[in-house]
């Protein structure tokens with residue numbers, strides 16, 4: 126591997142020994158540059174600069190190690206990204222936070238690097254998923270319980286009338302309509318039989334693992350066993366010609382895969398705390414966090430709930446509650462009452478330009494930036510002094526205007542007291558990153574074009 130900062134073989138050996146004593150896992154360290162910046166005992170700012178200048182694309186690298194591959198999640202970032210910053214900027218035993226944790230990539234990386242991981246999210250699927258991905262479980266025990274669930278579900282299915290009665294009783298009217306629209310009658314019976322069987326698992330962590338295995342047969346790019354054609358890239362479309370596979374068979378297949386995945390999770394004594402919490406008002410004390418690595422929703426409003434609803438309705442959530450929750454997502458297009466925020470010059474100018482073309486789009490952007498201002502303010506409050514925050518975000522094009530989300534957020538962060546150490550660009554691996562449906566109708570190919578790149582904003586609380 127080439128490096129801008131070559132070191133001799135002897136230095137490398139000495140450094141490896143030094144790092145071994147510091148309990149770093151050598152195999153996981155990323156590149157020579159990172160090794161050398163640690164070796165040189167550089168300050169946090171220099172280390173952050175070196176990391177931002179280093180490899181951030183990670184194309185072709187395997188992102189399916191540890192428990193990362195338990196379940197699909199829109200706009201999940203490659204685990205190598207938080208890994209590089211966690212290992213380069215913190216020590217074992219430090220506390221790493223992701224206030225918009227999604228599928229928990231940052232918290233998983235924190236615990237496998239012997240740091241503590243705290244994650245916040247308001248999305249019920251993100252919370253379930255992160256809690257399952259960060260809890261090591263005994264694979265033999267899980268295997269036995271998992272195949273027990275399949276056997277119980279088969280027995281339940283043999284008694285069609287019981288299942289039919291339960292289907293008629295369990296859901297409120299709007300949820301029932303949703304299920305009838307998106308799931309074939311056979312599939313409904315199979316899914317409900319699995320749900321009833323997994324509800325009988327008494328250990329909450331084990332049950333969570335099975336709930337996620339269950340969910341992962343529905344929330345997939347192809348729409349899984351639902352009748353949706355695509356849950357990843359567009360508004361879901363009903364495909365009446367789709368012949369969904371048997372849900373029990375899919376569960377068995379996914380179970381085998383997820384058993385391997387969870388068995389790979391090794392935490393070495395630290396743990397993760399995935400919590401329900403709004404990033405705009407974090408339930409965390411001042412100056413308590415050693416590093417933040419996070420990726421907020423994009424300004425063009427990714428609609429997580431649209432896909433997540435498909436499995437959450439089976440796990441006890443009603444469509445009405447889920448729709449209400451949608452408006453609390455950062456980036457949601459529902460422009461409610463919000464105070465006029467004074468922005469720094471760059472975001473102010475972009476909002477003004479956009480407003481000349483489309484007032485309602487300008488209001489959506491202003492709301493997004495105001496909400497992200499609240500998140501950045503909270504990030505600043507909970508970080509210790511000399512601790513970094515890494516914010517990974519893509520820009521958006523609205524009415525042909527590149528809203529430069531990264532530059533706007535960097536300027537807002539600076540007004541809040543952050544030292545903006547740098548903004549690096551990374552290119553998305555289009556084959557890997559599942560980009561989800563967005564709010565509203567958009568056919569602007571510029572948006573797709575922009576989504577090839579995203580930006581890594583490196584901030585330091587002085």
Ligand SMILES: C[S@@+](CC[C@H](N)C(=O)[O-])C[C@H]1O[C@@H](n2cnc3c(N)ncnc32)[C@H](O)[C@@H]1O
Pocket residue numbers: 198199200201202224225226227228229230231245246247248251402403404405419420421422423429453454455
């Ligand atoms: C781009 S995703 C994060 C993906 C994550 N980095 C991963 O690797 O899976 C953004 C997340 O922000 C969450 N989010 C949106 N609004 C939020 C809020 N007000 N408070 C906390 N999380 C929020 C969404 O639910 C979503 O899970």
